[in-house]
Amino acid sequence: MPKVHDRGGWPNDDPIDHSEHEMEEWERQVDALNGVLGDKGLKNTDQLRRAIESLDLATYESLAYYEKWTAAMEMLLVEQGIMTSEEIDAKVAVLKEGQK
Amino acid sequence: MAENGHGHGDNAEYYSLRAAAMQALLIEKGVCTLDDIMTMADKIDSRSPEDGAKILAHAWADPEYKKRLLANAEAAFLELGYDLPETSPKITVVENTDEVHNMAVCTLCSCFPRAIIGRPPAWYKELAYRSKVVADPRGVLQEFGTELDEGVQVRVIDSSADYRYLILPKRPAGTEGMSEEQLAKLITQESMIGVGLALAPESIPTS
Structure with missing residues (x-):
């Protein structure tokens, strides 16, 4: 059984969906943040991939592209001790409060 | 918004906040x-497909440039002012001919020559394309409405984090004497990935 990301030749009868996904601003910023962290030597493409590839099958298949990147980025930032998941939780709570 | 399977809704709200x-x-x-940021x-x-189209149209118009582009794409990009950042993965240009038709995929993820033609289209990142193109490339070509002669050999090139591929589509017949600017209009994003062919000259308005 290949790993979750190793999709070449994986049985799939779905038609290819040709519609383009209009990028949301938050996705554009995740894309950019990934580039910024790369330029600062805080992550490289192989690390991002390794983190994405460690997602379990259900998560891997259900998340949209930049959602996977976000999950992977959290793993890498926490792993490197740049921030903790608790700090992110707390900041999310503050942001939610601000949206009310 | 959810019809494309792009996960809008609860997931998007959760991850956009975490991001x-x-x-x-x-x-x-x-x-x-x-x-x-x-x-x-x-x-x-x-960066957009127009940048790639400009480079590849120049290769159609100038056989010496084409040789240099196929031999060392990055040096040839630089000739036209496209300076790849040092951290950028290596990009190779592969030519489609009467005998061989190449198509690019990243079965493992979504690796793409972003430094030249921008972000990949949505379908390139989705599971259907990544799974099927290596098992049934001609079937996938049909899904894109691309017909090839029986005798043409189809090659699927798998990209990686370190190596990415830009396809130089075959120059269509009837394009002799067209300007580079006109030629660039025939080179679509799909043709640079190899799921499509360059457009026929009749398909663009003449100016």
Whole structure:
């Protein structure tokens, strides 16, 4: 059984969906943040991939592209001790409060 | 919004908030600035299939340039002012001919020659294309409405984090005497991935 990301030749009868996904601003910023962290030597493409590839099958298949990147980025930032998941939780709570 | 399977809704709300939180923390901790992020976003936005089309049209028009492009794409990009960042993965240009038709995929993820033609289209990143193209490339070509002669050999090139591929489509018949600017209009994003062919000259308005 290949790993979750190793999709070449994986049985799939779905038609290819040709519609383009209009990028949301938050996705554009995740894309950019990934580039910024790369330029600062805080992550490289192989690390991002390794983190994405460690997602379990259900998560891997259900998340949209930049959602996977976000999950992977959290793993890498926490792993490197740049921030903790608790700090992110707390900041999310503050942001939610601000949206009310 | 959910019809494309792109996960809008609960997941998007959850992850967009976590992304915003991580970004805010990185800025608070002095790891980067908002300006760094927005400058990078604009830089990524500035790359598009038109850049690739311009380079490949030049290769159609100038056989000597084509040789250099196929031998060392990065040096040839630089000749036209496209300076790849040092951290950029290596890009190779592969030519489609009467005998061989190449198509690019990243079965493992979504690796793409972003430094030249921008972000990949949505379908390139989705599971259907990644799974099927190596098992049934001609079937996938049909899904894109691309017909090839029986005798043409089809090659699927798998990209990686370190190596990415840009396809030089076959120059269509009836394009002799067209300007490079006109030729570039025939080179679509799909043709640079190899799921499509360059457009026929009749398909673009003559100016």
